[in-house]
Amino acid sequence: MANPLEATVLVLGEQSEIFLGLLKKHFSTIYQLAHIENKEEFLKDNGAEIIAVATSNNVGMSKEMIDALPKLQIIASFGVGYDSIDVDYAKQRGIQVTNTPNVLNDCVADTAMMLTYAVARQLIQANTYVKKGQWTSSFPLTTSLSKKVCGILGMGNIGEAIAKRAEAAGMEIIYHNRTQKNHVDYQYIATLEELAKQADFLILALPSTGETQHIINANILDKMKPSAYLINIARGSVVDEKALVESLKNRQIAGAGLDVFETEPCTESPLFEMENVVLTPHYASGTHETRLAMAELVCENLIHFFNKEPLVTPL
Amino acid sequence: MANPLEATVLVLGEQSEIFLGLLKKHFSTIYQLAHIENKEEFLKDNGAEIIAVATSNNVGMSKEMIDALPKLQIIASFGVGYDSIDVDYAKQRGIQVTNTPNVLNDCVADTAMMLTYAVARQLIQANTYVKKGQWTSSFPLTTSLSKKVCGILGMGNIGEAIAKRAEAAGMEIIYHNRTQKNHVDYQYIATLEELAKQADFLILALPSTGETQHIINANILDKMKPSAYLINIARGSVVDEKALVESLKNRQIAGAGLDVFETEPCTESPLFEMENVVLTPHYASGTHETRLAMAELVCENLIHFFNKEPLVTPL
Incomplete structure (x- = not known):
């Protein structure tokens, strides 16, 4: 595998080891907002730099969170549903959103x-x-x-x-x-x-x-x-x-x-x-194989974004 | 539905209501061996008359049982397996055996x-x-x-x-x-x-x-x-x-x-x-629909036998 891309991704919420591991493999800087003590300060200091966010549908992405990131260009979400992401507002702001259809x-x-x-x-x-x-x-x-x-x-x-x-x-x-x-x-x-x-x-x-x-x-x-x-x-x-x-x-x-x-x-x-x-505990996509495929698809979308190539699965 | 056939069927073992009900509908005389107190006496008195037996694979039909019925011509079994029926011996004696394949x-x-x-x-x-x-x-x-x-x-x-x-x-x-x-x-x-x-x-x-x-x-x-x-x-x-x-x-x-x-x-x-x-409790074929289809197939085989028509599912 190639070196990680020189790129920063902000991860929202608690995410699985599979997903985080793959993000760390692919991108040089990963911030996990859930693990940052003073989130407000972090967003004030770094919000203006963040152009890419990785999230999942169970964590989502609110209008407020989008507003905290004035330079945001892409929200790459893990999961096929996107009801917890304010897609309309993101689109108004010209932010692209991707999900992970079909692999699950x-x-x-x-x-x-x-x-x-x-x-x-x-x-x-x-x-x-x-x-x-x-x-x-x-x-x-x-x-x-x-x-x-x-x-x-x-x-x-x-x-x-x-x-x-x-x-x-x-x-x-x-x-x-x-x-x-x-x-x-x-x-x-x-x-x-x-x-x-x-x-x-x-x-x-x-x-x-x-x-x-x-x-x-x-x-x-x-x-x-x-x-x-x-x-x-x-x-x-x-x-x-x-x-x-x-x-x-x-x-x-x-x-x-x-x-x-x-x-x-x-x-x-x-x-x-x-x-x-x-x-069953909302585990339909919860297999090793499918969760890995979903994580790979999030990363692919982000890689395409940073390489200025067409996204794989845009909404 | 037509009147029951003027025919006698000896039923071995405990069988389900679905199966017994259908046998009673189709044939004028049904003996349930399991419910006859003095089985030996019954077989001595009636064994020579019995030409048709209905059984199931979980009850089976041994060589001894076959020998107790000197005029036996058909064993119609409920189930697809027939490991509990002495098919070889039955065939030697010229007795036909049917099972209930495919419907299950x-x-x-x-x-x-x-x-x-x-x-x-x-x-x-x-x-x-x-x-x-x-x-x-x-x-x-x-x-x-x-x-x-x-x-x-x-x-x-x-x-x-x-x-x-x-x-x-x-x-x-x-x-x-x-x-x-x-x-x-x-x-x-x-x-x-x-x-x-x-x-x-x-x-x-x-x-x-x-x-x-x-x-x-x-x-x-x-x-x-x-x-x-x-x-x-x-x-x-x-x-x-x-x-x-x-x-x-x-x-x-x-x-x-x-x-x-x-x-x-x-x-x-x-x-x-x-x-x-x-x-699971050996219940693969255990649905209302399939058990009825199996019982119907046993009866069809017996009806064909009594009408001297080719059997539906002979072994």
């Missing part, structure tokens, strides 16, 4: 599929049943995936990756999206209400925006079949969690598999007591 | 894939972590499936159904089988040793026979990578479970996902204490 599609789609399997086949209960020595009679019958309707909300790259897996499992794929996607063969459903009605498994794979906030609310949950499951690997904000809890309590839907929550980390919830709910 | 392929392949996901992504631990309120820092990184080598032992119909799902998850498929399958594109590996060496996930999908008994033994486990996982949805007998426990204890392999065990039901095992092991 496989892992996120795997997580959606795994949660689908786990709720349908009651994997958590089955494993406990065996490991606690309770397997003396037959375990109750569970639910097949094959021939079931997999309704995907949001047919972006991640939605497509989920569809591919669900199709291989013999499911019938339907989807709703703001616009119909001409390059996919799956049946387009014009409204979310209708998608919710038809789906045996309703899988959320849409971005978090102002418009998608609580898009899954009591009204939509009411439309779902009592035998249907909700799977969310998108963002917690797209589901009205209180309404979901009510719907699960009243057995209006059969269960849920959730990787994301309205408040994260989620350390307290009525969901924790529910047997028909499988929960 | 999807569910069994789903279980293989689910266990693969669960061990790679530490699903059991992740769910516990959230539900116990332990999610305060980041959950440790897990393992991606995409680009990993999925080594399938046994490329029958179930093996193919697994390959299709694993391929959709971006895995590279290789396989070993007694003979190379010309109709599949996956890379054939000439020996099991070599398959074990190369696989990141070694998935067992071969039948239980005299030859496959303990085919996965200490020697094969030794060949596996320390980062590799063993998945068994075939039969417990194909794995030397003691050797597997040793291999897991010594971290010679990374973990295992098992739906089948040497002794079933398995109510005691060192495997129960292992975090990197996911266990």
Whole structure:
């Protein structure tokens, strides 16, 4: 590997060793704002020099933070979502923003599929049943995936990756999206209400925006079949969690598999007591391989920026 | 539905309500041997009349049982495996045997894939972590499936159904089988040793026979990578479970996902204490939809037999 670039990158928040290690390999000066005691003083002294920031979607980048860096030209974010970054304001200021799309599609789609399997086949209960020595009679019958309707909300790259897996499992794929996607063969459903009605498994794979906030609310949950499951690997904000809890309590839907929550980390919830709910700690992209690929993509974007080349994955 | 056929079927063992219900719908006389107090007397009195038996692979049909029924012409078994039925002896006696292949392929392949996901992504631990309120820092990184080598032992119909799902998850498929399958594109590996060496996930999908008994033994486990996982949805007998426990204890392999065990039901095992092991109670085909399809196929075979039509799925 070549010497690091003579360049300064300000890192926001606590970031992983993988990510920090790669940044240090690639760039001569790395400031970690989270580890600087007097942040105000640091920003006053150095803010005017900083042209590049590395952050992640769970840390984000506010308008105030952008304002503290008058010379800022690029925000390179780790993660595919960017709801915590004030992208509009950054663009007004002429600051470029990059994210890390696509490299995490496989892992996120795997997580959606795994949660689908786990709720349908009651994997958590089955494993406990065996490991606690309770397997003396037959375990109750569970639910097949094959021939079931997999309704995907949001047919972006991640939605497509989920569809591919669900199709291989013999499911019938339907989807709703703001616009119909001409390059996919799956049946387009014009409204979310209708998608919710038809789906045996309703899988959320849409971005978090102002418009998608609580898009899954009591009204939509009411439309779902009592035998249907909700799977969310998108963002917690797209589901009205209180309404979901009510719907699960009243057995209006059969269960849920959730990787994301309205408040994260989620350390307290009525969901924790529910047997028909499988929960994971927003770890869909959390594999060694994918996190490394994401960190590499952040660095590539920054390298292209410093070399005055077109960015790899600009927003 | 038409009236039941004027025909007698002897049912062996305890069978599910789904299966018994369907038999009763289709045939005028059903004897459940398990519920007859004096079995010897019953067999002496009625054995000579019985020409059709319904059983399942977990109940089986021994040489002695076959001998008790001198007029027997058909054994219709619920399940795809038939290691517990003395098929050779039945054939010698000119008795036809049927099983229920293919209708369970999807569910069994789903279980293989689910266990693969669960061990790679530490699903059991992740769910516990959230539900116990332990999610305060980041959950440790897990393992991606995409680009990993999925080594399938046994490329029958179930093996193919697994390959299709694993391929959709971006895995590279290789396989070993007694003979190379010309109709599949996956890379054939000439020996099991070599398959074990190369696989990141070694998935067992071969039948239980005299030859496959303990085919996965200490020697094969030794060949596996320390980062590799063993998945068994075939039969417990194909794995030397003691050797597997040793291999897991010594971290010679990374973990295992098992739906089948040497002794079933398995109510005691060192495997129960292992975090990197996911266990399910031989329930791969255990969904409402698939068990009904299996019961229907047993009945269809019997109906064809009584109507002197070719059997649907003879062995």
